[in-house]
Amino acid sequence: MLTVRNLSVYYGAIQAVQDISFEVKEGEVVTLIGANGAGKSTTLRTISSLIKPKNGEITFEDKTVTNLKPHQIVGLGLIHVPEGRKIIGNFTVRDNLKMGAFLRKDKAGIIESMEEVFARFPRLKEREKQLGGTLSGGEQQMLAIGRGLMAKPRLLLLDEPSMGLSPILTEEIFEIIRTINQKGTTILLVEQNAYMALQVAHRAYVLETGRVVMSGDSQTLRDDQRIRAAYLGEIA
Amino acid sequence: MALKDGKRVLVFIAGVIAVYALVKLLAMTGFLNPYWLRILDQALIMTIGALGLSVIFGISGQFSIGHAAFFGIGAYSAGLVTKSLGGDPFTFLLALATGAFMAGLVAFLIGLPVLRLTSDYLGIATLGFGIIVKVGFDNANKVIPEMGGATGMTGIPQVANFEWIFIFCILSIVLARNLVQSGHGRACTALREDEVAANVVGINIFRYKMLAFVFGCTLAGLAGALYAHRYPFLHPSSFDFLPSIDFLIIVVLGGMGSLTGTIVTAIGWVFLLEGLRTVLGSTFVDYRGVIYALLLIIVILVRRQGIFGNKEYGFLAPVVRRKEGRNATIES
Numbered sequence: 001m002l003t004v005r006n007l008s009v010y011y012g013a014i015q016a017v018q019d020i021s022f023e024v025k026e027g028e029v030v031t032l033i034g035a036n037g038a039g040k041s042t043t044l045r046t047i048s049s050l051i052k053p054k055n056g057e058i059t060f061e062d063k064t065v066t067n068l069k070p071h072q073i074v075g076l077g078l079i080h081v082p083e084g085r086k087i088i089g090n091f092t093v094r095d096n097l098k099m100g101a102f103l104r105k106d107k108a109g110i111i112e113s114m115e116e117v118f119a120r121f122p123r124l125k126e127r128e129k130q131l132g133g134t135l136s137g138g139e140q141q142m143l144a145i146g147r148g149l150m151a152k153p154r155l156l157l158l159d160e161p162s163m164g165l166s167p168i169l170t171e172e173i174f175e176i177i178r179t180i181n182q183k184g185t186t187i188l189l190v191e192q193n194a195y196m197a198l199q200v201a202h203r204a205y206v207l208e209t210g211r212v213v214m215s216g217d218s219q220t221l222r223d224d225q226r227i228r229a230a231y232l233g234e235i236a
Numbered sequence: 237m238a239l240k241d242g243k244r245v246l247v248f249i250a251g252v253i254a255v256y257a258l259v260k261l262l263a264m265t266g267f268l269n270p271y272w273l274r275i276l277d278q279a280l281i282m283t284i285g286a287l288g289l290s291v292i293f294g295i296s297g298q299f300s301i302g303h304a305a306f307f308g309i310g311a312y313s314a315g316l317v318t319k320s321l322g323g324d325p326f327t328f329l330l331a332l333a334t335g336a337f338m339a340g341l342v343a344f345l346i347g348l349p350v351l352r353l354t355s356d357y358l359g360i361a362t363l364g365f366g367i368i369v370k371v372g373f374d375n376a377n378k379v380i381p382e383m384g385g386a387t388g389m390t391g392i393p394q395v396a397n398f399e400w401i402f403i404f405c406i407l408s409i410v411l412a413r414n415l416v417q418s419g420h421g422r423a424c425t426a427l428r429e430d431e432v433a434a435n436v437v438g439i440n441i442f443r444y445k446m447l448a449f450v451f452g453c454t455l456a457g458l459a460g461a462l463y464a465h466r467y468p469f470l471h472p473s474s475f476d477f478l479p480s481i482d483f484l485i486i487v488v489l490g491g492m493g494s495l496t497g498t499i500v501t502a503i504g505w506v507f508l509l510e511g512l513r514t515v516l517g518s519t520f521v522d523y524r525g526v527i528y529a530l531l532l533i534i535v536i537l538v539r540r541q542g543i544f545g546n547k548e549y550g551f552l553a554p555v556v557r558r559k560e561g562r563n564a565t566i567e568s
Contacts, residue, residue, distance in 0.1 A: 048435075048436065050432065050435055050436075069440065070435040070436070070438075070441075071435070071438040071439060071440040071441075074436065074437065074438030075438060079436070080436040081436070082432050082433075082436055086430050086432045086433040086436065087433065088426055088429045088430055088433055089429070090425075090429055090546065091425075091426070091429070095422070099422070099426055099433075099437050100437050102419075102423065102437045102438045102439055103437075103438040147437065148436075151437065151438065
């Protein structure tokens, strides 16, 4: 569904992503794990065209999307839920969600999606008329994911959904990610919390200083000694 | 639309008629002498221009410090039309359209390269542009003698009476309000609040910045065009840096994101300055800069969000969307 080939991204002279390649197949949850500064978020931001790569090609459903504008990427159903939520604090929860359906014209469908999001996140329904900025961190993350769902994503890019959340909330968010995937949405997940990410993902790529150093199905990686030592907090 | 909205529109229309009648009454009884009527016209013209900047800066977050230049472009280009073709109502309307169009066109051309960058660059570009325009007006007589250059432009038929200005002011308010409350306006607000958020929901950032910028500068051009037909003397210094700051102060003072605030503050601002001029006499001009700075400092210290914050009132307040049934929300 999504193929990234030989992608290199620079911030000025600094290379953040070095020649990485990976793919996401329809129906999967794929995760990119790695430490701070490994290039995970940069990769996601490049896929959704918020930054331009220096080299490499990104194809989505056999269409090259490397040179598209961010709004065109959204139009293809490639939806980015950015790091740090980026919800609009001055808009109500409902308006934030409506914003997620910005490119959709099917009014009935939008209302239906809104109901689905509220069914999935009852807490957002309770806070429907509250301003986004007054929500707790967990609720804001739910709102950010909900806003992504409002766009009817074919592929959802999730950037650090567990950031700043308590362990219980993190579990909750990951459970939600799992159900979203089970309902048919493909997911590319970027996480520092490798433990949780490997629980929910089918396959994983491990990034270190801008390179893919290891990849495979989640089960295999979970059992790998190096991964256990470096990312799962076990003493080797 | 919903009943509530319809009612508010009626109240607004009634209010407009009442204001008009009141002004006429005050003018007839001599309570408002021609001098203050002139100031009132100026306040309404200022309101039109300030609404433009309110959409650009207050609503869409695009920092522009050259608003008076677009006002000037509107004034001079409209003035040229009637100065050459005469001041009958048709030509006057043509002149207004020309002034508004020229300002919008120039805004579009500047926007093409600059609006792809962040808002700060627009600030710098419009600042520079404002200076260029002033120099252009100073020397315009070398190309078009009618424009007068540094000695100013005269001979424009003074055909813009209170009625015209009032009508166009109301029209501008309605246009700005409709834009801000449309999906397009929401997109502009979203990009002001967070460009990444706007990007990831599929808002074409460049297009919406352009929409706001061209719309706002067109209003500035319209205001300038009216000005040219109400004040017999156009001088380049009326359209340089300081008048641009006037517009900025109005938008910031009124409250970023509040059209209500812009309208009230624009009118209040013009009357305040005139009042000070009356009280302080000729020293006013010397102390104007001090007063500006003091006012801004006080507002930043006491009420950073501006007088109206981002709230709207009455006709300008967001519509309760009945279509969404019991889930209706009031957008703030």
